[in-house]
Amino acid sequence: MSGAGTPAVQTAGAPRGRIDKRRAIVDAAFTVFAREGYAQAGVDVIAAEAGVAKATVYNHFGDKETLLRQTIADHSDRALARNMAAVERLTGDGPDLRAMLEEVGGQLLRCYVDDASWALRRLLSAEIGQFPDLIDIVQGRAADRVLQALADRLGRLSLAGRLRTADPLLAAEHLSALLTGTMDTRARLGTRPLPDAELTAMTRAAVDTFLRAFAAEPVAPGPPPD
Known part of the structure; x- marks a missing residue:
């Protein structure tokens, strides 16, 4: 039910x-x-x-249905903790904005492709037809909160004159999409392990594209992939 x-x-x-x-x-x-x-x-x-x-x-x-919801909720909370630990490293203190975004972006991407996250997304996809409210649990307890936290950090960077955006939430959505948008296909929904070098290259490309759109001043291209 x-x-x-x-x-x-x-x-x-x-x-x-x-x-x-x-x-x-x-x-x-x-x-x-x-x-x-x-x-x-x-x-x-x-x-x-x-x-x-x-x-x-x-x-x-x-009952089993309550157990399913609580399981989804608990693992959403754990995903939130992993992702928030990465977002909190995005501060206005570092002199090298690209390096800071690459560090944080790399951690967020690795959160996205860890085994627990793949298992949670596959379980959600399998059961959402019968339990459509499960997406609200995941969004409310994890995804939306991570995105808002990322937007807050990007907004601070904009106020400090390091980024140029009138809508930090939109900027956060763009950065998230650039980091994770191709991962489902690349990783075959978590059935293909992704080499660390590939994750690093994807992070660098995502940050490079993001900075071309949102940097306060024109930026030089990032280093080529190793």
Whole structure:
């Protein structure tokens, strides 16, 4: 069942032992849902993967649908933390704007292509037809917040005279698209590992194009790929 009557995602605190069991269940659910799909994923299989009793899963989450939503929410939160750690490195302090954007852009790109992120996107794509609200969980808890944080940093650079944009959110959308736009095809939806050199080259090309559009002053082309 899905739609307006869906249960709220849990956020309340809990004692340490309960949190540890909950984390184990969520991790196991993510593995099983990603491997078998929601319809084929049995709660007994998830419980065995987590090393807990089947009743424990129901005690924590109530039903399998709630568990799916909580699993998506938790892994969105983890993706948010990884991406925000990268965005926070984008400051106005560094003398070399290109190098700073390449460092941050490279970290964001590597977040996009890590195993957990691919698994989350594949799971979302597989189940969104039955549970269309899952995209709202991912967007609200991770993607939109990362994009807004990136826009805030780019806006600060614009105010400092280092970038030229009247719409930092649009600039952030452009940078994100330049970094990740070809990754699904290049990585075959995560089934083809991407060499680090390829990721570095893609980051440099993305930043070079971004600076040509948004730098406050004309910029020289970046170095050619190694």
